[in-house]
Amino acid sequence: MKKLFTGLVLFFITTFGALGTENYSNKIDVIIANQLKRQRQEMPKPISDEKFIRRAYIDIVGRIPTYDEGQSFTSRKELIDKLLDSSGYTENMFNFWADLLRIKKRLSNNVNGVNYIFWIKDQISDNVSYDVMVKRLLTAKGRIWENPEVGYFLRDEGMLLDNVSNTFQAFAGMDISCAQCHDHPFDDWSQFDYYNLTAFFGPLDTRNRKGDNGELKRIREEATAMDKGDSRGTINKVNQFIRYGYQYGVNDNQKKTLKLPHDYQYRDGEPNETVKARTVFGKHIREHRDRTKLREDFANWLTADEHPFFAANIVNRLWNRAFGFPLIDGLNTITQGEKLVKSKNDELLRYLITVIKKVNYDTKNFNRILLNTRFYQSEADAEGKFRGPALRRMTAPQFWDSLVTLHVGDPDGWQPKRYDEEYLKVFSDLAEMDAATVVKKHNEYNSLNRKYYDGAPKLDSLLAIRSSHVFENSKNANFLIEFGRSDRELIQNGDTDGNITQILVLMNSPLASTLGSKISFAMKKAQSAPKEKSLEILFYSFLGRMPTAGEKKALAGALLYDIVWVLLNSHEMKLIT
Amino acid sequence: MNRRLFINSLATSAFGLTALKGASKQTNPKVKNVIYIYLDGGMSHIDSFDPKDDDEVKGQTSKIATNVDGIQIGHRLPKLAKTMDKICVIRGMSSKTGAHGPAQYLNRTSYRQIGTIVHPSLGSWAAHLKDREREMPDYVLISGSSAHPKSGFLPRIKSPLPIVDPNAGLKNVRTDRHLQERLTLLNSLNANIVSKKYPIVKEYSDFYDDTIKFLKSKDLDLFDLSRESQKKRDTYGKTRLGQGCLLAKRLIKGDIQFIEINNGGWDTHVDNFTKLDDKLKELDDALSALVTDLEADGLLDSTLITLTTDFGRTPRINVNSGRDHHPQCYSSLMIGGGIKGGMVLGESDKKAIKVTSKSYDAADLNCTAAHLLGIDVEEEHFSPNGRPFTVAQKGQIIKEILN
Numbered sequence: 001m002k003k004l005f006t007g008l009v010l011f012f013i014t015t016f017g018a019l020g021t022e023n024y025s026n027k028i029d030v031i032i033a034n035q036l037k038r039q040r041q042e043m044p045k046p047i048s049d050e051k052f053i054r055r056a057y058i059d060i061v062g063r064i065p066t067y068d069e070g071q072s073f074t075s076r077k078e079l080i081d082k083l084l085d086s087s088g089y090t091e092n093m094f095n096f097w098a099d100l101l102r103i104k105k106r107l108s109n110n111v112n113g114v115n116y117i118f119w120i121k122d123q124i125s126d127n128v129s130y131d132v133m134v135k136r137l138l139t140a141k142g143r144i145w146e147n148p149e150v151g152y153f154l155r156d157e158g159m160l161l162d163n164v165s166n167t168f169q170a171f172a173g174m175d176i177s178c179a180q181c182h183d184h185p186f187d188d189w190s191q192f193d194y195y196n197l198t199a200f201f202g203p204l205d206t207r208n209r210k211g212d213n214g215e216l217k218r219i220r221e222e223a224t225a226m227d228k229g230d231s232r233g234t235i236n237k238v239n240q241f242i243r244y245g246y247q248y249g250v251n252d253n254q255k256k257t258l259k260l261p262h263d264y265q266y267r268d269g270e271p272n273e274t275v276k277a278r279t280v281f282g283k284h285i286r287e288h289r290d291r292t293k294l295r296e297d298f299a300n301w302l303t304a305d306e307h308p309f310f311a312a313n314i315v316n317r318l319w320n321r322a323f324g325f326p327l328i329d330g331l332n333t334i335t336q337g338e339k340l341v342k343s344k345n346d347e348l349l350r351y352l353i354t355v356i357k358k359v360n361y362d363t364k365n366f367n368r369i370l371l372n373t374r375f376y377q378s379e380a381d382a383e384g385k386f387r388g389p390a391l392r393r394m395t396a397p398q399f400w401d402s403l404v405t406l407h408v409g410d411p412d413g414w415q416p417k418r419y420d421e422e423y424l425k426v427f428s429d430l431a432e433m434d435a436a437t438v439v440k441k442h443n444e445y446n447s448l449n450r451k452y453y454d455g456a457p458k459l460d461s462l463l464a465i466r467s468s469h470v471f472e473n474s475k476n477a478n479f480l481i482e483f484g485r486s487d488r489e490l491i492q493n494g495d496t497d498g499n500i501t502q503i504l505v506l507m508n509s510p511l512a513s514t515l516g517s518k519i520s521f522a523m524k525k526a527q528s529a530p531k532e533k534s535l536e537i538l539f540y541s542f543l544g545r546m547p548t549a550g551e552k553k554a555l556a557g558a559l560l561y562d563i564v565w566v567l568l569n570s571h572e573m574k575l576i577t
Numbered sequence: 578m579n580r581r582l583f584i585n586s587l588a589t590s591a592f593g594l595t596a597l598k599g600a601s602k603q604t605n606p607k608v609k610n611v612i613y614i615y616l617d618g619g620m621s622h623i624d625s626f627d628p629k630d631d632d633e634v635k636g637q638t639s640k641i642a643t644n645v646d647g648i649q650i651g652h653r654l655p656k657l658a659k660t661m662d663k664i665c666v667i668r669g670m671s672s673k674t675g676a677h678g679p680a681q682y683l684n685r686t687s688y689r690q691i692g693t694i695v696h697p698s699l700g701s702w703a704a705h706l707k708d709r710e711r712e713m714p715d716y717v718l719i720s721g722s723s724a725h726p727k728s729g730f731l732p733r734i735k736s737p738l739p740i741v742d743p744n745a746g747l748k749n750v751r752t753d754r755h756l757q758e759r760l761t762l763l764n765s766l767n768a769n770i771v772s773k774k775y776p777i778v779k780e781y782s783d784f785y786d787d788t789i790k791f792l793k794s795k796d797l798d799l800f801d802l803s804r805e806s807q808k809k810r811d812t813y814g815k816t817r818l819g820q821g822c823l824l825a826k827r828l829i830k831g832d833i834q835f836i837e838i839n840n841g842g843w844d845t846h847v848d849n850f851t852k853l854d855d856k857l858k859e860l861d862d863a864l865s866a867l868v869t870d871l872e873a874d875g876l877l878d879s880t881l882i883t884l885t886t887d888f889g890r891t892p893r894i895n896v897n898s899g900r901d902h903h904p905q906c907y908s909s910l911m912i913g914g915g916i917k918g919g920m921v922l923g924e925s926d927k928k929a930i931k932v933t934s935k936s937y938d939a940a941d942l943n944c945t946a947a948h949l950l951g952i953d954v955e956e957e958h959f960s961p962n963g964r965p966f967t968v969a970q971k972g973q974i975i976k977e978i979l980n
Contacts, residue, residue: 162692382776393777490692490693500787500788500791501739501749503785504750505749507752508751551766554762554765555762562758562759567766571767571771571778
């Protein structure tokens with residue numbers, strides 16, 4: 001019976017959801033058309049299928065289409081649905097969340113974030129609603145090996161004030177970081193307000209202070225006894241194992257409180273005074289007896305429908321992601337006091353806020369709505385005047401993943417090795433281990449870590465794998481940072497600016513010659529075709545279009561190898577037109 | 578509109594009202610160029626520039642005389658001892674930060690590391706505030722570490738040009754022999770989109786033009802150490818730091834404003850003394866050669882050299898014959914234009930634990946360097962989110978060491 005019921009519900013959701021999608025998209029176009037009319041402007045011209053296919057691939061799955069993918073096009077609506085349900089969508093959206101949540105493999109000293117990364121990808125592929133995901137992050141508990149979502153707090157381990165500031169920036173588009181150290185100079189927030197808000201996380205404890213201490217002591221003593229002479233081999237391994245496995249986690253400690261700084265300078269509080277949790281805008285919530293529930297209270301307050309910025313923030317970010325410009329400038333600062341900053345189209349913003357609530361923060365469906373608008377499927381706007389999606393350079397991950405596609409065909413053919421269960425087994429109950437076992441497990445842990453990249457294809461000295469699979473401090477990561485990907489120290493601080501080193505890479509590094517050699521997917525396909533067709537295949541593979549008559553003539557005598565260099569270095573290759 | 582103006586206008590529009598304007602108020606500069614040598618890990622002050630007599634503290638380090646009466650340094654630095662008349666040693670350095678990452682960040686930016694903004698490194702501030710309208714990058718980072726704050730909240734174009742290995746020079750500067758033919762084809766392919774005069778296309782066209790100009794320019798040779806004689810390369814020492822200093826010297830000749838050299842291996846928790854036999858020799862060879870060479874070419878008066886590190890190391894020698902982190906007290910150097918040579922500023926107690934004189938910090942060093950470059954160190958600049966910052970936070974100009 002329960003199954004039948006779920007089935008029915010699913011049926012209704014999919015049927016009416018899809019119906020709704022169209023209406024929402026149409027209404028968005030109407031609102032935009034009205035604004036354009038007031039400005040005595042027409043709706044921008046629709047783009048060709050060719051252009052649409054390339055744009056949809058880049059925006060939805062984060063890479064350009066292959067020649068064959070382009071040829072198998074049926075309809076725009078079908079393509080959007082197909083891409084949204086592919087694994088490429090997960091990888092592409094991961095980059096969005098990773099930039100927002102500043103995700104790294106080394107989340108902080110001694111915290112390995114690999115399972116957190118997979119957890120985020122799971123939320124995307126399971127299409128977990130945005131508000132639910134935020135709640136899961138803000139209320140997470142335990143060790144990272146058991147509950148990877150604690151990575152959210154461990155990212156700022158030992159820096160609670162920074163963490164709270166990032167929470168407001170990421171999920172409410174509010175920059176209250178000034179008030180961390182002093183009353184906000186031109187906004188309404190005082191330092192005391194800041195501490196009131198942070199106090200919701202006062203009981204949060206990210207270090208395992210007591211816990212297994214008895215066991216730790218015993219194992220450490222055994223290890224020291226095993227070390228001969230001056231050697232510290234065993235104890236070092238044991239210490240490292242304990243740090244990675246047991247020392248960090250998230251718990252609520254009823255007795256832990258938040259105090260004002262020792263040099264607090266305002267009249268509304270005394271230095272070192274304990275601060276109680278209290279919301280300072282929106283619905284009023286204050287601290288109650290069970291302090292271990294404070295984080296839940298905060299998460300409910302933040303994600304509630306009446307919160308003034310929660311929906312606006314995500315709408316602004318997703319709009320920016322699809323159209324290349326935000327509705328409210330400054331993604332992390334969309335508020336002024338208790339109000340939203342004026343947007344480029346207030347009616348549209350208000351409507352999108354209703355829509356995201358109506359679809360219950362289903363971000364995939366929201367993206368679908370945006371992608372199905374006429375406005376999305378219009379000629380790009382080079383002037384930044386809200387006359388179409390912005391003409392923009394691909395982001396670093398989009399550009400890299402496109403190169404991977406050119407090189408291997410299907411960039412999602414290789415997936416990293418995942419070992420959630422094995423990790424959990426390695427970091428099992430300390431009471432059942434002696435020092436010798438710990439040393440063995442330490443080695444197991446290291447070997448699991450090393451297996452992550454097993455079997456990854458290569459592109460010169462780099463790995464020919466998706467940017468979403470790449471950890472920081474690798475050659476791949478350096479390439480991405482050089483092309484402007486966020487370093488994930490701050491929220492969404494990537495850019496698409498050019499620089500000389502990028503151009504040097506494209507012109508002179510082995511990249512062009514490798515892509516122009518027979519080991520590369522696109523080149524192989526071009527080489528196996530007759531000459532006239534080869535040029536078409538290469539043009540389509542790089543630029544998503546066929547060569548014009550003029551281009552055919554100009555390139556008639558050129559070697560395919562040189563043509564690849566030319567296409568790679570062309571302006572069109574880098575742009576989403 | 579030239580490229581730089583264009584980039585600035587982009588930055589201005591992207592950042593809204595609180596535009597980050599370059600080229601601001603200038604004071605009278607004493608130097609044109611800065612070489613900033615950063616020793617990653619924390620150089621032991623006791624074994625280098627602040628040696629002690631105390632038996633428990635000195636370990637396997639003895640004092641040697643220098644060419645300046647009354648100044649003694651560690652015995653592993655004989656060549657620098659002979660150039661001491663050009664050097665100012667600041668023994669009164671002190672910090673509150675004992676972890677590498679935050680200490681390096683503090684040194685490079687003058688600000689404490691926080692999770693909500695990245696502050697610019699001194700080289701980026703200089704490139705930004707003394708916008709010299711050059712095609713070449715005005716800030717080069719040799720052997721830089723990946724955690725470098727780079728341009729922070731300033732436009733990314735103010736980031737340093739990275740040279741990973743000074744021996745290898747700039748990467749990807751060797752062009753294919755068919756470059757000219759390829760460029761002709763490229764121009765024909767680009768012609769259509771270029772004709773539409775999109776700003777973003779113009780930007781990339783300019784970058785290509787700049788890059789091609791750069792690839793053909795003599796400036797490229799500046800990055801090529803193979804153009805130096807073997808003898809000269811040996812004088813600096815065939816080490817990363819040695820060759821890095823020689824590369825810096827070449828770049829100074831090409832008038833690149835700010836050159837930062839990073840050098841690792843100073844975190845001597847284990848076998849401090851044997852490690853320092855190598856590391857301090859590397860430093861001794863490299864820095865003495867650099868100072869002598871700049872002087873010989875008449876460039877020392879217009880160049881400032883700053884040498885600093887994470888923090889000092891513990892006077893107590895640990896069970897592994899190493900020294901651990903010791904932020905309370907350490908030593909830094911300033912050399913060259915505007916700086917008094919043959920001088921020691923500040924002092925530590927007999928065990929090198931604490932600074933007993935007035936103490937100085939990373940921000941003071943940066944403030945002094947910025948001041949010598951002619952930057953107004955008190956002027957406030959606003960980050961894109963409207964927060965006010967100064968070049969060296971609350972650092973003070975160290976007037977005692979200025980000429």
